[in-house]
Amino acid sequence: MTGASVDSAAPRADAEPSTATARRPRRVVWLLVGGVALAALNLRIAITSVGPLLDEVTGGLGMSGVLAGVLTTLPVLCFAVFGALTPLLIRRLGEHRLLLSALLAIALGLATRPLVDNAWLFLALSTVALSGGAVGNVLLPTLVKQHFPGRVGLMTTVYTTFLALGTTMAAAATVPVYQAGGSWRLALGGYAAVGLVAALPWLGLLRHDPPRAGGSAPLGLRQVLRTGMGWQSVLFFGTQSTVAYILFGWFAQMLREQGMDAAQAGLMLSYLTALSVPTSLALPGLMARVRDHRAFVLVFYACYLAGLAGLWLSPLEGTWVWTTLIGVGMATFTLALTFFAVRTRTPGATAAMSASSQSLGYLMAGVGPFLFGMLHELTGGWHAPLLLVLVLVTANAAVGLLLGRPRYLEDSLERVG
Numbered sequence: 001m002t003g004a005s006v007d008s009a010a011p012r013a014d015a016e017p018s019t020a021t022a023r024r025p026r027r028v029v030w031l032l033v034g035g036v037a038l039a040a041l042n043l044r045i046a047i048t049s050v051g052p053l054l055d056e057v058t059g060g061l062g063m064s065g066v067l068a069g070v071l072t073t074l075p076v077l078c079f080a081v082f083g084a085l086t087p088l089l090i091r092r093l094g095e096h097r098l099l100l101s102a103l104l105a106i107a108l109g110l111a112t113r114p115l116v117d118n119a120w121l122f123l124a125l126s127t128v129a130l131s132g133g134a135v136g137n138v139l140l141p142t143l144v145k146q147h148f149p150g151r152v153g154l155m156t157t158v159y160t161t162f163l164a165l166g167t168t169m170a171a172a173a174t175v176p177v178y179q180a181g182g183s184w185r186l187a188l189g190g191y192a193a194v195g196l197v198a199a200l201p202w203l204g205l206l207r208h209d210p211p212r213a214g215g216s217a218p219l220g221l222r223q224v225l226r227t228g229m230g231w232q233s234v235l236f237f238g239t240q241s242t243v244a245y246i247l248f249g250w251f252a253q254m255l256r257e258q259g260m261d262a263a264q265a266g267l268m269l270s271y272l273t274a275l276s277v278p279t280s281l282a283l284p285g286l287m288a289r290v291r292d293h294r295a296f297v298l299v300f301y302a303c304y305l306a307g308l309a310g311l312w313l314s315p316l317e318g319t320w321v322w323t324t325l326i327g328v329g330m331a332t333f334t335l336a337l338t339f340f341a342v343r344t345r346t347p348g349a350t351a352a353m354s355a356s357s358q359s360l361g362y363l364m365a366g367v368g369p370f371l372f373g374m375l376h377e378l379t380g381g382w383h384a385p386l387l388l389v390l391v392l393v394t395a396n397a398a399v400g401l402l403l404g405r406p407r408y409l410e411d412s413l414e415r416v417g
Contacts, residue, residue, distance in 0.1 A: 035201035040159040041166035046129035049170040056184040076366035082134035084359035096209040100202040105132035107195030114185035141340040146347035153288025160280035219352035227412035232403040237357040238364035239396035240332040275327030291406035301397035304329035
């Protein structure tokens with residue numbers, strides 16, 4: 001990566017604060033930093049808090065197998081639908097009011113869904129919480145670009161790291177809280193307090209919603225999807241998300257069926273997800289210092305190849321090594337999020353690129369675990385499913401080499417316009 005060229009025009013993670021940021025009182029700047037971090041902490045709680053208690057939730061609500069499948073598929077559907085609507089909502093409400101509304105929706109959904117006994121109502125209230133997460137997914141890269149154009153790398157590090165921490169926290173803490181209190185409803189509902197705390201900085205920031213400037217209004221998704229770069233971003237985000245959802249859903253089961261005990265397999269999955277924290281800390285700052293990001297793509301692809309080869313040839317020997325390599329390869333998620341900021345010049349373009357990539361990308365991700373499981377059922381082994389993952393990471397690397405070139409979305413829009 002050291003061979004990548006430094007761009008004097010590109011924003012650096014260690015650059016001086018932008019003029020817009022420098023004009024604000026220090027209190028407002030710190031509110032923005034804290035608000036971004038706390039918002040990111042909440043974006044995955046509605047998803048990862050349910051998984052560890054899925055049997056208790058479905059049993060307590062009398063959910064059929066079909067409805068349980070709807071519950072596990074609901075996140076990607078909500079991320080797709082509400083992510084696509086976010087640029088329109090930005091135009092109507094403004095960034096700060098919209099993010100405050102999203103955080104309140106998360107808190108409302110998390111607080112009320114454990115109170116109901118009807119499975120369909122639980123799904124409806126889960127949709128409320130997930131809609132807030134979907135909007136936040138698109139908004140945070142936009143807010144980073146808008147408020148910290150001179151510190152994109154640093155602030156992307158902040159929000160991706162807190163996103164990873166929130167994901168890990170909800171997955172790790174839910175069962176201990178359930179065991180201590182004896183109620184899955186209490187274990188799930190308590191997370192609403194995290195959403196309410198995250199809303200507080202944005203209440204204070206309502207008076208500081210940025211004014212609309214020329215060229216900064218969010219673009220339409222159709223405009224982005226008329227460009228090659230727009231589709232490259234969609235495919236890059238979609239393929240990495242598909243791989244991630246496959247591994248989150250099947251990694252532990254794959255190890256268990258090959259002879260690993262349940263506790264060790266669960267530990268391996270926890271380790272795989274935890275690796276997102278150090279990569280989130282390091283990667284955005286490194287990306288903000290250079291223009292050409294193809295070296296990052298190649299490094300992560302090489303890690304994937306080595307890890308998948310290990311799982312193919314010797315899954316239970318060297319499992320820690322294979323898991324580490326794959327976990328590092330999964331840093332393509334942070335890479336995809338950072339691309340939204342470093343491949344655009346304006347917050348409006350960042351919002352549109354983020355919305356189009358996440359809405360269509362999450363739809364792709366929803367199909368991945370189903371195909372992986374189907375291949376396993378048809379073949380009775382794991383080589384065919386792993387071959388699917390290899391195809392996906394190869395496609396991810398191929399499109400990433402295109403997206404990683406030093407260009408901006410706005411230039412592509414001018415050419416097609």
